[in-house]
Amino acid sequence: MPELRESLNQDQLRAVLAAAGASGSWDWDIVGERLYVDYRFAELYALPGDDLSAGFETSAFFRAIHPEDRPRIRIAVAGMLAGAALFSKEFRVISPSGAVLWMHGRGQSHLDEDDQPVRFTGLLVDVTERKRTEERLRIAQSAGGVGTFEYSDGFATVSVSSEFCRLLGLHPADRLPVRTINAVLCEGEPLLIPEGSQAAPPDSLGGEFQVCRGEDRERRWIARRGEVLRDADGSGYRLLGVIYDVTYAKLQEAALRDLNDTLEHRVAMEVAERRQAEEALRQAQKMEAVGQLTGGIAHDFNNLLTIIMGSVDMAIRRTESSADPRIRRALDNAMKGAERAAALTHRLLAFSRRQPLDPRAVNVPELLAGMSDLLLRTITEAIAITVDASDEIWTIEADPHQLENALLNLAVNARDAMPEGGALRITARNRSLSDTAAASPTDPGGEIPAGDYVAIDVVDTGTGMDETTLGQVFDPFFTTKEVGKGTGLGLSMVYGFAKQSGGGIQIASRPGAGTCVSLYLPRSIAEAEQSSDQLIASAEMGSPSETILVVEDDDDVRAYTVGALRDLGYGVIEAHDGASALGMLARHEQPIRLLMTDVVMPRMSGSELAFLARERQAGLAVLFTSGYTRDAIMHGGRLDEGVELLPKPFTMKNLASKVRELLDR
Template sequence: MLAAAGASGSWDWEIAADRLFLDASFAELYGLPSEGLSRGFPTATFFKAIHPEDRARIRIAVAGMLAGASLFSKEFRVVTATGKVLWMHGRGQCHLDADDEPVRFTGLLVDVTERKRTEERLRIAQSAGGVGTFEYSDGFATVSVSTEFCKLLGLHPADRLPVRTINSVVSEGALSLIPEGVQTALPDTLSGEFLIRRGEDGEPRWIARRGEVQREADGKGYRLLGVIYDVTLAKQQEAALRELAETLEQRVAAEVAERRHAEDVLRQAQKMEAVGQLTGGIAHDFNNLLTIIIGSIDMASRRAAPSADPRMRRSLEQAMKGAERAAALTHRLLAFSRRQPLDPRAVNVRDLLEGMSDLLLRTITEAISVTIDTAGEAVDGSESGLWMVEADPHQLENAILNLAVNARDAMAEGGSLRITARNETHSGQDGEMPAGDYVAIEVADDGIGMDEATLAKVFDPFFTTKDVGKGTGLGLSMVYGFAKQSGGGIDIASRPGEGTRVVLHLPRCHGGAVEDHGYHQDHAESGRASETILLVEDDEDVRRYAVGALCDLGYRVLEAANGSDALDLLRRGEARIDLLVSDVVMPRMSGSELAQRAREIVPGLAVLYISGYPHDAIMHEGRLGEGVELLSKPFTMQALAAKVRESLDR
């Protein structure tokens, strides 16, 4: 009978005698000897195999039976003699004597392990899939629900929830999640989507309901069986698609405008690359020629007797000015194409501007008032004191001077020129500059200004608003290239009749670089006869000029036309070489390769590069490599003397 009912065993507890009588199935489950069945076992045997986590709960339930409760129905775990954990459902009742005192407690122990495991698998599946289940019978005030059902609605986990509690989370005015009352018109299937506000946090979510309506045979009652799951993401995507469809035309016109902008940026980049390649192609040879021209003029001027014809001196001066203008043109092209060699270091902008003040005053006419303000307060007033910047100080001086000259030319009738510096922090959202700290150097005038059409072209190479012969159109282009190559940016604003404001943004220096304080001018210094220089230059005319200049400065000079010849001189060791002066771009062996191999022969040998276009040989991301010394072509004897002396002393 018990086996047919699926029971695992039965018990009969004689309370007064404290004896527990079990059948064979119960004894086998607890690992008790079968020969003791007729004598019974102590009552404690019942609790012995109950799982420790359930033992206290079952003791309390049994105590309730002894205190007068009539029925016992509990599920709990037992641990078999082999260590296996099984789920049992104990059902029993208490028997009373004539005085209503409990005398016996009998019951059945049913193995429900498989059902419990099925429920656990269902719970895990519901949790993993985000599906909650419910069952509701018509006329009842509560609903049987799963843990995931409660979680989806933000309600405290429970096996049953009041109908009103469930429906209270549904947005006002919507249909009930669980239909209440007489529902004669209910369809056979449940569906619908409900906007709810979760009970625990009030978060709005969309919930879908799916299920069936099972009607009683007499047609007077029903049961609802169904599931709910979260469809918020699908609803959001649906709304996004609807918005996309509604604004498709505007969007197409716009991700188009964006394409045109990207194409413009690409064309600009291609133009920059083309200019850079063109500039690089001509810079090397052109600057070699200019070195010879400038050097020859410089030498002739130095050697001209004081009594020489003044017309000859004027001719030499005019030739030098023309050559210097040609050199500046090449330099500006390199700057615009971001291929000039930069030597960035920590620069004190306040000292640099103050050091340039005399030069600016000489450059700007007396009809224009010049104001320099380097108080350095941040825009939001949060910090005072101007930050250091990381930039090439000489190129920064040139950039500021170019901006000042442009401002001067825009105020032919006089006016005011204001140069200010301040700290700024950029978020990087506009894409023009990386996020970070910058120092903004602003050059503003109250001159004639520019219209929008002119503003759109001011950074283009060779574009100028000046009369023929009064400008190359490379001033702002050079400043633009310098700012970008330095990791910063440039802004310009102008209106006709109201002046122009140009802001140069340079990245803040956080230390680690050599500080350079301000404006510098080269001063020729004589060499020492005990110092020997090895000059390597493949262009014979440039080499002849440089050797002559160094000899005139008092140095002992050895020369070589290429890297191989230079290495042979070093290997022979005929003289102690104090400084290697080498061109960068040479056939078969570059200047940087020569320097590396030369230092294997003479460890620690000082090196000075000379080049009109160093390109990547001694540069990294547009900047001179660490410890690299460079003298750009064309150069005067004065510049050569200063750089050689600096390299030797360093």
């Protein structure tokens, strides 16, 4: 706090604290035995705010802390007053309204020239929503049967969830010794967690393990998935992953094997049909596992990311160039982290086919031509790029933005497979399938229904893959890249997009002979729309006469959205639910130009609100926002016709562009 006060005026300080989610700051004068706080701290603690410069008795610091947490915090503060360096504790406070809030207190001790503590300063950050989200995540993990773990190289214990303990039949705990975890493995099984300071990290966190549960000695099969994260300097690593029970799937596989052995002597290579059933079962299991992990919490997670990204975006815009450059760097790093989290959620939803698509008629040659500059910027000059799509190529039905993402993912994979350079060729061809095209063991893309398609081939001259690798390329989190250079979700996302679009994907590869990935997308009888680069871009600013009604049940998301739209110059009114929004439509004197509503809300959904609102005001433009739409505005994974969606999390730039686009139609 002293450093901030020296570099920022009070208004700037408040803006930074607000952007960081701070709920107050304190400055404890140890020598003078006085506590100085800002207005946020005083308001939270119900302290008189007439003259904060006079300070308060130091006992006021503990005034609002929950009685059950107060002894623990008193001990921690006593350590700071005695000269401890850092203070970082989470505890509950009781607000003046009686609500119980979770706070993260972070502070430090300041020493004089004799190394004696003279001041104790710090910040309070409201982490109530994070705590609630963690609880919801815990419930989701328990309901889905998914346990989480995190292990750091060289430590003797592992941070685990309660569901992790339950799956292994161990007593619930936040941390477990590595040896206790590995002790439940059946004889001959590889270690679940590396043991010993010299233990080498696993190549990946895949695999299935047979365990003999600690509490009842029941034998079960456990699958492990996740990532191996190496330190920047290569000196250590972390394991971050999940486990879940696959005993039933193992029994099903055993039953299928028995059936195969029996029928081989009676009805020859039905073999292909059985393999198809096994593949369908494996794909269904993968889809179910990813869906359990993402679908249930995506709505809340993307709401939180919207608040974080929006607040950081506003803080960046309002931070003066003369401010401490460390503040700008911190805000930039926060934005990058939030964007990576949003991209991860997007890819998981895409693989599990829960990503909302906006399919339309697409001219493939035109789309590929428009991607040329992007491909040239993304692919190294050591790789020759060829794009070949004749004018006779059929129009397809697909989401153009998701198609561009899928092709870019395939191009980046091809680039990484040619570290010494090579050739990348992207071609399009018309293809009619008279019968369903089934996947082979070396082509795990699944069946492609009969019909007319445009096949977009992405061909490289890279290192290629063997049959074992080909059988896993679409598995979530599977990657052949080095640790830290890939999430293993790129091809999984492309696979999910192709299937959700009504098409499919095929892959062919040999070691040393390169790889060909063929994306099959269904033919459309509609005329292709005008490409986005041919449209004239409109100014993104609005005017007060353009009134927008924002409906959002999450107070923080609504506050950010309303503030951003007002900064863009629009007239804005807000409502927390559908009933209030309909009342505002009836009372507002001037016509409302745009209804911007969340999809998933209690009592009345966004789609129900839009229907009733258009009955009251014909021609009202509607923009939906959502972090996870379920089936409210889409069917079969596709947005209903005429529906406009701004997915969460969104930045101020995304918001400005989409709103302007709708108002200018």
